[in-house]
Amino acid sequence: MTTPQPSGGDSFYLSDVSPADKPWDVHRTLAQEVERLYQLSNEPRYAGRIAACSKELCFALRASDEGEIKLKLQDARFCRVRHCPVCQWRRSLMWRAKFFQVLPKVSEVYPTGQWLFLTLTVRTCPLEDLRDTLAWMNTAWKRLVQRKEFPALGFIKSVEVTRSHDGLAHPHFHCLLLVPVGYFKRGYISQARWTELWKDCLRVDYTPIVDIKRVKDRSKASKGHSVASEGEIDKGLLKAICETLKYSVKPDDLIADPDWLAELTKQLHKTRAIAIGGVLKEYLSEEEPEDLINAGIEDEEISEDDPKLIFDWGTIVRRYKKR
Numbered sequence: 001m002t003t004p005q006p007s008g009g010d011s012f013y014l015s016d017v018s019p020a021d022k023p024w025d026v027h028r029t030l031a032q033e034v035e036r037l038y039q040l041s042n043e044p045r046y047a048g049r050i051a052a053c054s055k056e057l058c059f060a061l062r063a064s065d066e067g068e069i070k071l072k073l074q075d076a077r078f079c080r081v082r083h084c085p086v087c088q089w090r091r092s093l094m095w096r097a098k099f100f101q102v103l104p105k106v107s108e109v110y111p112t113g114q115w116l117f118l119t120l121t122v123r124t125c126p127l128e129d130l131r132d133t134l135a136w137m138n139t140a141w142k143r144l145v146q147r148k149e150f151p152a153l154g155f156i157k158s159v160e161v162t163r164s165h166d167g168l169a170h171p172h173f174h175c176l177l178l179v180p181v182g183y184f185k186r187g188y189i190s191q192a193r194w195t196e197l198w199k200d201c202l203r204v205d206y207t208p209i210v211d212i213k214r215v216k217d218r219s220k221a222s223k224g225h226s227v228a229s230e231g232e233i234d235k236g237l238l239k240a241i242c243e244t245l246k247y248s249v250k251p252d253d254l255i256a257d258p259d260w261l262a263e264l265t266k267q268l269h270k271t272r273a274i275a276i277g278g279v280l281k282e283y284l285s286e287e288e289p290e291d292l293i294n295a296g297i298e299d300e301e302i303s304e305d306d307p308k309l310i311f312d313w314g315t316i317v318r319r320y321k322k323r
């Protein structure tokens with residue numbers, strides 16, 4: 001059997017043909033590790049589904065205006081397992097894309113609106129109590145939203161769980177809040193006050209760690225235009241968006257321990273990762289993105305004549321290889 005040779009130099013692997021697509025190798029490698037852990041923790045169903053995830057990727061080949069080669073994902077099959085690193089990554093990209101799509105509309109309707117980035121935490125808990133802890137945090141969040149002082153017109157709230165070195169779970173909320181311009185003029189809520197409010201809503205006797213940041217959005221100049229690409233969004237806002245709409249559990253924590261992963265999977269089963277409220281509900285749906293290829297965002301049509309490139313996942317080399 002002859003091994004196909006790279007046609008020119010290094011163009012054998014996806015990451016060589018298109019360095020921008022290197023994350024595929026990174027996330028697919030992690031998926032392979034999560035698959036192994038599910039196998040070890042006796043969850044063969046999840047392992048099997050992840051093994052079949054994004055095994056082949058079909059890209060349409062394009063030349064950019066500058067004459068560079070660009071690959072546009074056209075077809076792939078995803079396993080949709082909640083903690084599959086590939087699907088998790090795709091989902092966060094799709095969420096981001098959805099948000100970028102509605103941002104110009106939100107800016108148009110609320111031209112003086114400001115963004116805040118709020119992080120709400122509680123003490124670490126045994127992983128076995130994570131589900132109950134999240135339910136309790138959500139109740140506290142509802143109380144917070146109903147407080148007269150709560151300033152947001154709309155919010156996006158996501159759940160992140162990190163693993164402490166001793167295997168405890170540290171759940172926290174990341175929230176992006178849209179507040180009216182008067183919020184800063186009237187006297188904003190200080191970090192100390194946010195902490196007090198959260199403590200009150202949790203009804204605990206310790207002081208939880210709360211962080212509040214104003215997100216400077218200097219992309220205002222482009223308001224009224226269609227903000228569609230990441231490059232046109234202010235870096236501060238982009239960072240807060242990425243932080244809010246990322247994975248719920250970071251890959252390193254997923255692959256730390258098979259028993260932890262199995263219990264985490266049980267605890268988070270069918271819990272909501274992202275919640276949207278207030279006026280932002282009019283623009284964004286809470287539903288998990290269905291389409292993990294292009295978020296249903298209108299793009300230049302791919303024509304049948306566009307050349308296609310197919311890459312297969314190499315479980316040994318841990319890279320996508322040109323077929």
Ligand SMILES: [Zn+2]
Binds near residue numbers: 079080084085088
């Ligand atoms: Zn997957």
